[in-house]
Amino acid sequence: MTEQTIDLAPGTTAPPRDFGPLTRQMFVRYSGASGDLNPMHYDDTMARAAGNPSVFSQGMHQSALLATFATDWLGAEHVRRFQVRFREQVWPDDVLTCTGVVETVTDQADGSRLVTVSLTCSRQTGAVAISGSADFLIPGGAPA
Amino acid sequence: MTTTTPEASPVGAVGTPFEVYVERGKIREFAAAMQSDNPAYQGPEAIIPPTFLTTATMWAPPGSRVTVGFDRRRLLHGEQEYVFHGPLPRAGDRLIAQERVVDRYTKPGKRGGEMQFAVVVTEFRNEAGDLVAEARATFIQTAPKGDAS
Numbered sequence: 001m002t003e004q005t006i007d008l009a010p011g012t013t014a015p016p017r018d019f020g021p022l023t024r025q026m027f028v029r030y031s032g033a034s035g036d037l038n039p040m041h042y043d044d045t046m047a048r049a050a051g052n053p054s055v056f057s058q059g060m061h062q063s064a065l066l067a068t069f070a071t072d073w074l075g076a077e078h079v080r081r082f083q084v085r086f087r088e089q090v091w092p093d094d095v096l097t098c099t100g101v102v103e104t105v106t107d108q109a110d111g112s113r114l115v116t117v118s119l120t121c122s123r124q125t126g127a128v129a130i131s132g133s134a135d136f137l138i139p140g141g142a143p144a
Numbered sequence: 145m146t147t148t149t150p151e152a153s154p155v156g157a158v159g160t161p162f163e164v165y166v167e168r169g170k171i172r173e174f175a176a177a178m179q180s181d182n183p184a185y186q187g188p189e190a191i192i193p194p195t196f197l198t199t200a201t202m203w204a205p206p207g208s209r210v211t212v213g214f215d216r217r218r219l220l221h222g223e224q225e226y227v228f229h230g231p232l233p234r235a236g237d238r239l240i241a242q243e244r245v246v247d248r249y250t251k252p253g254k255r256g257g258e259m260q261f262a263v264v265v266t267e268f269r270n271e272a273g274d275l276v277a278e279a280r281a282t283f284i285q286t287a288p289k290g291d292a293s
Contacts, residue, residue: 019179026177026179029176029177030177030178032173032177033170033173033174033176033177033199034174034177034198034199035198035199035201035202036198059221059224060195060198060221060224061177063195063224064174064177064178064193064195065178065179067178067180067193067194067195068178068179068180068182068193070194071180071182071184071193071194072180072182076182076184076185076191076193076232077184077191077231077232079194079228079232080227080228080229081225081226081227081228082194082195082225082226083223083224083225083226084195084223084224084225085222085223086220086221086222086223086224134194
């Protein structure tokens with residue numbers, strides 16, 4: 001892995017990344033991968049019977065997309081904490097935008113830095129589907 | 145009360161420890177579902193993605209998990225957190241998972257009634273017994289309809 005050489009001061013933002021338009025196939029793929037076989041996410045008949053206009057994405061599916069965004073930004077092997085809060089449902093054909101900002105950077109005794117970021121996954125309407133935060137432990141030794 | 149909602153495990157209740165095998169193919173499948181082409185999730189040394197431990201429940205034998213005890217029709221997953229106490233687990237690792245109910249509390253519902261919360265932490269230990277990861281789930285049971293005060 002190449003180490004990050006990007007600036008990691010508080011306030012630093014990551015380039016936003018879009019996922020979608022989301023498809024039912026994506027929901028099914030996440031159902032199988034995760035083992036969450038709740039039919040609300042792939043069976044329109046059952047989803048409508050429960051009062052929904054259609055199937056909808058798993059909150060943990062959106063969280064996984066947000067995790068893809070965050071790990072590509074700060075390094076998959078560096079993550080030490082990843083937290084999400086589920087705020088709004090996400091539907092087929094939605095386009096999600098993931099954004100992140102560095103909140104704090106704490107120098108560690110061994111020269112590494114603990115970087116805490118806030119993360120957001122928003123729908124095309126601007127409404128927040130997932131808000132979250134994460135800690136990444138960035139090794140020292142990389143040129144500043 | 146519904147006849148189908150099982151009795152809730154109290155705060156402090158623990159489940160039975162169960163084995164979780166971290167597998168290369170499952171990581172690859174999960175990475176595809178999260179639309180990640182990160183090389184860290186490929187190959188024999190693949191590490192796990194941040195939310196991968198959600199798949200651990202597939203290894204839980206019947207009866208090994210704690211019971212949240214909420215009505216499924218009013219059940220929401222409110223928050224989820226994963227903490228890693230060192231390098232991430234990787235393909236080939238054998239972990240021991242155990243659930244614990246760490247908190248229960250209530251809040252007034254937005255439209256009256258009472259919302260109930262339950263927090264379940266799953267600990268993941270390696271074969272040496274070291275705590276390597278924790279998953280913290282917050283579940284919500286919304287207030288019953290027609291219970292506005």
